[in-house]
Amino acid sequence: AAAVDGRARELAALGAGPGRLVALHRPRGVDAIVGLLAVLTTGAAYLPLDVQAPDARNAAILKDACGDLAPAPAEVARHGELVLGGPGTEPGAAYVIYTSGSTGTPNGVVVAHDSLAHFVAGATPAYGIGPDSRVLQFSPLHFDASVQEVFPTLGAGGTLVLRTDDMLDVGELLAGCERxxxxxxxxPAAYxxxxxxVLTTGSVRLPDHLRTVLVYGEAVLPERIAQWRGLAGDRIRLLNGYGPTETTVVATVADLTRHASGPVPIGRPLPGVRAxxxxGELWLLGGGLTRGYLHRPELNARRFTTLDGERxxxxxxLVTVGEDRQILYHGRLDDEVKIGGQRIDPAAIDSVLAGHPAVREAAVVAQEDDGGVKRLVAFVVTEGGTGAEELRARVRDRMPPAAVPAVSTVVALPRTSSGKIDRKRLRTTDPRLPVVHEEPLPAGDRVPLSHAQRRLWLVNQFDGPSAAYNMPVVLHLDAAPDRTALAAAVTDLAERHEVLRTVFLAPDDEPYQHVLAPGAVRLRTVECPxxxxxxxxxxxxxETFDLSRELPLRVALFLPDEGPGATLAVLLHHVAGDxxxxxxxxxxxxxxxxxxxxGRAPDWEPLPVQYADY
Known part of the structure; x- marks a missing residue:
């Protein structure tokens, strides 16, 4: 409290107060929370910036917020909190969150103290937050999910646990939650x-103290709910939260703890929210509505309207209301796709693909060619050894012919800064590219293939995915190893040897070695009779390898359903070793x-050279 008060006095002396905006540019940590609370203490509104965003985006946000008086992003970063000049915002504003907007232009949403208080009053009991709660602060502050982590927790006297950067990895996240x-x-639902x-592989386990998991941001896949129920049962409550930033974080909540089958609801409105x-379109009313968009009167008039005289x-x-009075989400008005005259829901195809045991993630989007013809493309992350035709056949067996997409196997899906799958980017992504979550390296930075690698790459291109150059190692173990330790060891191995996490991209028809993050290599666990x-x-x-799309290492642990023992199989492609x-x-x-x-990391010395150096 003393740190908050001290920082608030400093900001007030610099002009912070009701109606003023204070830009916040700090990495996740205690100082960021102190700065946020200090701004609110002065009566000003905080405007959080994405510390990972390009300067151009933050500069555009600052320009929009305060016009010609906008400071450079570097200046805000230097101060941590900086009182902004310009027109400011209305008195009573608590914060301004910028969303990307449907056109990609940032739009600032002004959230007032009364809207924030209204949300906290409804969310705190709905989430079960109290003095003994320990809530992970997962989201970055420029994303409004951080609001439902910070304010209900501190308001109820609970403990806010700050996520460290390494806790984006699933294993590290769960281990940190346990600690x-x-x-x-x-x-986020995608995460x-x-x-x-990853839990279904048996390589990680749920923390003992975890009581509630709240997911938000995207449609929740029913296949994942079924898997979750098999893992967690009724021990951990599973909530599905829905709400646009414009209605203060979350407007409706569904309890999915015992959801057995059928469409996944987004629930019923929080207290004081009306739907x-x-x-066919969902309109929201009540005390959670924000003040609208900063300096956007035309957009305000278009998105905020009245119903029976109420804002x-x-x-x-698009939604419907089920027999149990829960709201069911059916996608976006602007996501509707008609293929061959049939209306297709891409989210339904996502769900079918996610039900395949080898699929980690899938995102289906509609792409439009130069002639205006739409086609469906599925970007899929798999465990390896699963071809596009197999996945298309799965959709073909379950959905109408018009819903069968082209399938592009990729290493990872792109994310927005808030953790959602970046479907806007996928709509314009070349499905022939295997790496869509990051850009190919500039030509001058590319490491060419060795002579032996180039020969194997050419064979792979001409003959297609093949098992001819597989190098398996199979070990029969008397006792099953600790799965969590083995999964972490596989990541350690990939971190130590870059070639194990290398794909061979050829954006200009000339291949090069593209090294990915260590977490790209995952342990696969198979339980069977x-x-x-x-x-x-x-x-x-x-299993076959497609060297342009798949990593050259796979590790699987096979466990019999009865009796002791296990089999560890390591599969290396010759392109990465001999x-x-x-x-x-x-x-x-x-x-x-x-x-x-x-319980420790390996203490080996870093390798003096990597394969690419050779």
Missing amino acids: HGVTLLDL WHELVH AVVA AYRTGD AAELPGRVAAFTA GWSLTPLMTDLARAHAARTE
């Missing part, structure tokens, strides 16, 4: 989908596993 006794997790998939369905917000979301185990292992070692490579590879994996079993 700090986190009771409530608040996660939660990945977390559930109406007008021509209302048009969400642009003992009689099936030899066949499963044989199928794994015979016979001499297998001994140091397995030695490093064993060392890393031994260290992780003891």
